Amino acid sequence: MTSASKPSTAETERAPGNYRILLLEDDEQLAELIVRFLSERHCAVTYAANGRDFMKAVHHKDYDLIIADVVLPDASGFKLLEQFRSQLSCPLIFLSALSSVDDQVTGLQLGANDYLVKPVDPHLLWAKIEAHLRTTNSKTPSTASIKFGPLSVDLVSRQALVRDQPLPLTTNEFDLLQIFAEQPARLLSREYLFRRVIGREFDGLDRVIDMRVSRLRKKLDAIADGVAIQSIRGRGYSLNTVHGAP
Known part of the structure; x- marks a missing residue:
């Protein structure tokens, strides 16, 4: 993938009703596929390839939803969630190759809203995103x-x-x-x-x-x-x- 087509350049202006999504994924090829799929559904996607980029991203803007891998080159998705969950007001979905029940339970107990095991059908991922955002949006008036x-x-x-x-x-x-x-x-x-x-x-x-x-x-x-x-x-x-x- 050339630098001009890297996922980090795929962020677009948010139109009314569209979702702002932060994607934390170190597999660049998979990230490109997810970014393209979500962009086709008019989402504004910010891409982070590692824990450092993720920390910068969550400090610079707000998101409607976060999709995060667990195993990263410089951090653990679990540790990042444990560190930042109190600062995040949006749903978070783990998307990981770690498929054991223990890993899934750990992610959910740390505060994730969902845990999907790779490989996942993008249409299922999209259905999960919409379901969680419907729940979140229904709570907006109280927050x-x-x-x-x-x-x-x-x-x-x-x-x-x-x-x-x-x-x-x-x-x-x-x-x-x-x-x-x-x-x-x-x-x-x-x-x-x-x-x-x-x-x-x-x-x-x-x-x-x-x-x-x-x-x-x-x-x-x-x-x-x-x-x-x-x-x-x-x-x-x-x-x-x-x-x-x-």
């Missing part, structure tokens, strides 16, 4: 906003309110607040936030997260009896209710 104490974060309009008072946030600030709101009262390390926001590993020197948290914190602090981002020296940040807010 379109996040509430924590007096804070309300609307993921559709990308607006945040504290006691019905709008928070004037930039795009970067809203993205950061969403990460905190998804895991309220939980300590989030600087390394974790850096991976989620910037999309690469923290080098120990870059202070961009500290600056963004500082700006967001000031805007939250300006609203009395609301929520605040609290810091634990050397460990990270946490979003909490303050001043007895309900």
Whole structure:
């Protein structure tokens, strides 16, 4: 397969109603077939050939569904799911040559929505994708906003309110607040936030997260009896209710 036809170049603009799918597969020939099949069904496919590419992909955008191999050249699909499941809001289907019952049970227990054994008929794969996305889409209204104490974060309009008072946030600030709101009262390390926001590993020197948290914190602090981002020296940040807010 020439570089011009590699699966990684097959991502297309998403039209209304189409699916954004992340494919993690180290077999380039199989990946090309899957990408072509899904693209013919008007899906926007992002391709990752290894664990490193997968980590970059999940940090840079959101997906409707993920298809992942288990055995990879630099990682285990099981380990990746274990590491990132709390950050993923979309269904995940394992597609693997590992066919034992133990492997399938492990994948499902780790949080996968399905486990298909290679080789799989592409039409069965497509039927599974549609079935899982129908289930996910039926739940969309209940997950379109996040509430924590007096804070309300609307993921559709990308607006945040504290006691019905709008928070004037930039795009970067809203993205950061969403990460905190998804895991309220939980300590989030600087390394974790850096991976989620910037999309690469923290080098120990870059202070961009500290600056963004500082700006967001000031805007939250300006609203009395609301929520605040609290810091634990050397460990990270946490979003909490303050001043007895309900």
